[in-house]
Amino acid sequence: MEHHSGGSGTNKNKQMVEQLQRYGVISSKKVVEVMETIDRALFVPDGTPAYVDSPMAIGYNATISAPHMHATCIQLLEENLQPGMHALDVGSGTGYLTACFATMVGPQGRAIGVEHIPELVASSIKNIEKSAAASLLKGGSLSVHAGDGREGWPEHAPYDAIHVGAAAPEIPQPLIDQLKPGGRMVIPVGKIFQDLQVVDKNLDGSVSIRNKTAVRYVPLTSRDAQLKGY
Ligand code: SAH
DSSP: OOOBTTBOHHHHHHHHHHHHHHTTSOOOHHHHHHHHHSOGGGTSOTTSOSSSSSOEEEETTEEEOOHHHHHHHHHHHGGGOOTTOEEEEESOTTSHHHHHHHHHHOTTSEEEEEESOHHHHHHHHHHHHHSTTHHHHHHTSEEEEESOGGGOOGGGOSEEEEEEOSBBSSOOHHHHHTEEEEEEEEEEEESSSEEEEEEEEOTTSOEEEEEEEEEOOOBOOOHHHHHTTO
16 A cells, blocks of 8 residues: 555545546546546556556556547547446557446446557556456356457447547548447547547437547557557
């Protein structure tokens, strides 16, 4: 157990969430709850500051997104992460957001992470096992798979919520296809200049897309390109 002036790890996680509320990033009680439940420190590599509002390297030319980006994406998807719903997290990396989604959709729901670096899949499972989402992993409502997330994960489609944690040059069609009518996808789109896009599938199957904010994510690409440094 750590005992610094800021308090224990769990307290510091709470302070991080409180700060995001003060800055106006989080306005939803549900987002506060889930981010307090899932301790971010369990998901960053040893020696990496867990509660600093910045992306951090996690190896394999990947990063864990900054807390304010995690908060923004959970909040955008909140209505589509209700108990019993299905969520897909593409480029699940550390597993942090997959654990948050699983906690929100609960044991009757389904949260799937897809990540193309098998080592990250393995370490994310270890991270989740240490977290408050461990029982969901054990119970089978949360799972993380190695694969190319541009293909989605058809087995548990259609999804109420899809989050993509890496920037796509354009929205992959399989992800649109796997979105449920009434479902929402949050995805960074672009190469150097990227927009976080909110893609809503209407009940008639058409999609409405709006740009939320300018962002900077690592690319959604092939494993080879990523390991070569893009
Ligand atoms: N959201 C995660 C990770 C963000 S970094 C977190 O916050 O921890 C983006 C992740 O997408 C990296 O782990 C990278 O390996 C993965 N990725 C990139 N392209 C991918 C693809 N085609 N299929 C699956 N995962 C991919």
